[in-house]
Amino acid sequence: VTDSLFGDLDGRESVAGSGRPGDRDDRRIGVLLPRAVDAPFDYLAPRQPRLSPGEFVRVPLRGGDAIGVVWTDGDESVAAHRLKRVSASLPLPSLSAETRRFLERAAAYTVTPRGMMLSLCFRPGWLGPPPRGPEGVQRTGKPLARGTAARQAVLDALADSGSAALPARELAARAGVSAGVVRGLLAAGVLARVALQPRPRANRGPALTLNPDQAAAADAVVKAVAAGGHRSFLLQGVTGSGKTEVYLEAVAEAARRGLQSLILLPEIALTDSVVRRISERFGAVPGLWHSRLAGGARRAAWRAAAEGRQLIFAGARSALFLPFCRLGLIVVDEEHDASFKQEDKVIYSARDMSVLRAHGAGVPVILATATPSLETWVNARRGRYRRLALPARVGGALLPETRAVDLRRHRPPPGRWLSGPVVEAVGEALAAGGQALLFLNRRGYAPLLVCGECGYRAVCRNCDVSLVVHRARQELLCHHCGYREPMPRHCPVCGIEGQMRPSGPGVERLAEEVAARFPEARRSLLSSDLSDGLGEELEAMAAGRVDICIGTQVVAKGHNFPKLRLVAVVDADICLSGSDFRAGERTFQTVRQVTGRAGREGGRSLALLQTADPGHPVIQAIVAGDSEAFLGELAGQREAAAAPPFGRYVAVIVASGNAGQSEAVARQLARNARLLTGAGIRLLGPAPAPLARLRSKWRWRLLVLAPRAVRVQEAVAAWRSSVDCPASVSIRLDVDPQNFL
DNA sequence: CCTAGAATATCA
DNA sequence: GATATTCTAGGT
Numbered sequence: 036v037t038d039s040l041f042g043d044l045d046g047r048e049s050v051a052g053s054g055r056p057g058d059r060d061d062r063r064i065g066v067l068l069p070r071a072v073d074a075p076f077d078y079l080a081p082r083q084p085r086l087s088p089g090e091f092v093r094v095p096l097r098g099g100d101a102i103g104v105v106w107t108d109g110d111e112s113v114a115a116h117r118l119k120r121v122s123a124s125l126p127l128p129s130l131s132a133e134t135r136r137f138l139e140r141a142a143a144y145t146v147t148p149r150g151m152m153l154s155l156c157f158r159p160g161w162l163g164p165p166p167r168g169p170e171g172v173q174r175t176g177k178p179l180a181r182g183t184a185a186r187q188a189v190l191d192a193l194a195d196s197g198s199a200a201l202p203a204r205e206l207a208a209r210a211g212v213s214a215g216v217v218r219g220l221l222a223a224g225v226l227a228r229v230a231l232q233p234r235p236r237a238n239r240g241p242a243l244t245l246n247p248d249q250a251a252a253a254d255a256v257v258k259a260v261a262a263g264g265h266r267s268f269l270l271q272g273v274t275g276s277g278k279t280e281v282y283l284e285a286v287a288e289a290a291r292r293g294l295q296s297l298i299l300l301p302e303i304a305l306t307d308s309v310v311r312r313i314s315e316r317f318g319a320v321p322g323l324w325h326s327r328l329a330g331g332a333r334r335a336a337w338r339a340a341a342e343g344r345q346l347i348f349a350g351a352r353s354a355l356f357l358p359f360c361r362l363g364l365i366v367v368d369e370e371h372d373a374s375f376k377q378e379d380k381v382i383y384s385a386r387d388m389s390v391l392r393a394h395g396a397g398v399p400v401i402l403a404t405a406t407p408s409l410e411t412w413v414n415a416r417r418g419r420y421r422r423l424a425l426p427a428r429v430g431g432a433l434l435p436e437t438r439a440v441d442l443r444r445h446r447p448p449p450g451r452w453l454s455g456p457v458v459e460a461v462g463e464a465l466a467a468g469g470q471a472l473l474f475l476n477r478r479g480y481a482p483l484l485v486c487g488e489c490g491y492r493a494v495c496r497n498c499d500v501s502l503v504v505h506r507a508r509q510e511l512l513c514h515h516c517g518y519r520e521p522m523p524r525h526c527p528v529c530g531i532e533g534q535m536r537p538s539g540p541g542v543e544r545l546a547e548e549v550a551a552r553f554p555e556a557r558r559s560l561l562s563s564d565l566s567d568g569l570g571e572e573l574e575a576m577a578a579g580r581v582d583i584c585i586g587t588q589v590v591a592k593g594h595n596f597p598k599l600r601l602v603a604v605v606d607a608d609i610c611l612s613g614s615d616f617r618a619g620e621r622t623f624q625t626v627r628q629v630t631g632r633a634g635r636e637g638g639r640s641l642a643l644l645q646t647a648d649p650g651h652p653v654i655q656a657i658v659a660g661d662s663e664a665f666l667g668e669l670a671g672q673r674e675a676a677a678a679p680p681f682g683r684y685v686a687v688i689v690a691s692g693n694a695g696q697s698e699a700v701a702r703q704l705a706r707n708a709r710l711l712t713g714a715g716i717r718l719l720g721p722a723p724a725p726l727a728r729l730r731s732k733w734r735w736r737l738l739v740l741a742p743r744a745v746r747v748q749e750a751v752a753a754w755r756s757s758v759d760c761p762a763s764v765s766i767r768l769d770v771d772p773q774n775f776l
Numbered sequence: 777c778c779t780a781g782a783a784t785a786t787c788a
Numbered sequence: 789g790a791t792a793t794t795c796t797a798g799g800t
Contacts, residue, residue, distance in 0.1 A: 076788040
């Protein structure tokens with residue numbers, strides 16, 4: 036596969052000389068390979084090009100070959116006669132020392148093999164030649180030997196154009212000749228093809244004049260970029276306070292200095308609006324990076340990052356592992372967002388790793404949010420991060436008035452989910468020419484399908500969860516493993532037909548209710564299920580072509596809906612019910628984010644929270660709108676319990692297709708606890724995980740609690756390798772877990 | 777004694 | 789992680 040991908044590169048690879056091992060030159064180098072291996076493999080260095088750390092090389096491995104990165108000098112761990120020689124060095128920019136150091140430190144922090152970390156940084160498919168951009172022709176300096184009138188006209192036209200290079204087609208048109216004349220000059224070597232640089236337009240300066248708060252914040256971050264050196268900022272501003280303008284000033288300063296900036300966003304859907312704003316501000320499109328990038332764009336972006344040709348990048352969490360060569364600034368927008376945490380394969384928090392990378396690179400990092408995560412807030416309070424506050428909305432717009440609606444007093448009719456006050460408020464918002472947003476964090480039609488006769492509940496065959504009813508697709512879906520089955524007509528247990536009933540609300544069902552209540556309104560259903568249409572739908576909402584929007588989590592993030600007058604949180608209690616120590620924090624953030632969508636254009640706006648427990652401290656805190664008090668209270672509780680961010684957790688999940696094996700390994704880990712405990716480290720468990728079966732794996736859970744001051748990673752790694760664990764059992768270590776499922 | 781699939785070891 | 793090697797149950 037790599038051979039075909041490298042078809043274009045092969046001709047330029049510097050192939051190592053044909054010496055055998057044992058020849059005079061038997062210098063070793065260590066090559067790190069992008070796979071689940073922690074240590075670099077030793078190879079004999081090629082003798083012609085003297086390789087230095089960071090260079091990409093092709094090496095023989097088993098029967099075939101692999102691409103790796105020169106990492107170290109090599110050690111004596113493998114006998115000389117077993118060594119193979121590096122087969123070629125690849126014509127690619129080297130991984131910078133900064134990038135390599137970052138990968139090392141990230142691997143150590145997350146207790147991940149270094150090769151796995153490297154695999155986040157490149158795949159063979161990303162390295163191939165980027166698609167050729169627009170090309171033009173220019174003079175080579177070679178004089179015109181056989182000059183014809185047409186040929187001379189072409190050269191004159193090029194000279195008259197003022198620019199060094201023109202597209203061949205345009206040049207021919209200007210000279211009034213056919214394209215064949217230009218081709219002839221190319222063949223004669225008088226003209227040559229060159230890549231046309233997209234004209235770097237001048238820095239246009241601030242798109243808006245900044246208000247005094249913005250100006251003060253911008254001044255601080257710009258100075259930090261200019262001064263160089265690591266600094267962490269919490270840029271905290273209510274939704275609509277203009278955080279983006281502030282951090283773009285820092286990006287501009289980095290660009291002025293020829294340094295690269297990375298803006299991390301929690302979601303691909305958000306990149307559109309940020310890309311637009313960057314384009315407006317800088318007159319150039321930023322480099323983009325996310326999982327849906329197509330092959331050509333991916334190769335181009337990777338190359339641009341590695342060669343330093345592109346200065347501004349925006350992307351999802353994986354963009355943090357791009358091979359930047361001159362990093363000057365990292366921005367993490369919506370830093371509180373849970374999607375910065377990667378939970379599969381390599382487990383890491385892109386927000387935390389951003390701080391790590393910025394620290395190692397000696398550059399500033401800006402964490403921007405309206406609702407800081409507790410970790411970030413505590414760091415700011417302790418003075419580790421400098422806090423820049425934007426207390427007011429741009430243009431004096433007001434935050435919505437927020438009220439709780441007590442579902443015990445305003446109970447919706449059976450099979451309905453909107454209470455009287457919410458229906459009324461939607462009507463008022465529409466009557467006033469505004470929009471309403473109904474937020475329900477549940478995809479699909481209903482979270483359960485139960486048999487009305489015997490009470491059977493449809494469950495996933497691979498996981499310990501209920502299947503979710505998706506009526507539009509006529510399917511039952513597992514939201515964890517993707518398992519699906521057609522909607523059953525009769526109960527698989529009692530066999531009675533026509534009694535399988537959806538139970539509880541999902542956004543599809545809510546949309547049905549809205550259609551019945553407001554048949555005239557233009558409605559839009561937004562959930563991550565529509566992967567492609569999402570951007571358009573959001574655009575329609577922002578442009579006011581929608582009256583009522585029914586949405587899941589995706590609407591809570593960063594979008595700007597100027598005409599929004601009402602936000603209703605249909606079930607404010609959902610997140611509070613989980614068995615999760617971060618539930619309160621997350622509910623607070625989500626609800627505050629959603630309600631923050633309203634009232635950006637000035638005028639009055641309202642946020643209603645439907646809840647069965649209006650007295651709950653989190654609900655009260657949201658209604659009061661006092662996030663400082665809420666976070667202060669939460670921090671006090673966590674500190675008393677030595678919980679994060681005051682202590683450090685490492686969650687351990689032991690998973691296997693065989694229930695007994697999982698339990699045995701988990702118990703053995705517990706028996707070896709003495710390798711871990713001491714120095715204040717404690718171990719809880721083992722116990723079956725709350726999701727005891729997931730993707731057909733039986734899961735047991737342990738929890739390591741450590742004081743922040745001790746380096747828990749080495750201890751945990753030694754502890755893990757102390758148990759003899761069959762390959763069929765996986766032990767996952769999650770440093771700083773976000774949830775305990 | 778063979779085969780296929782699962783479990784295990786190893787890559788330099 | 790990918791894959792060559794070894795193990796093992798089941799079949800001929």
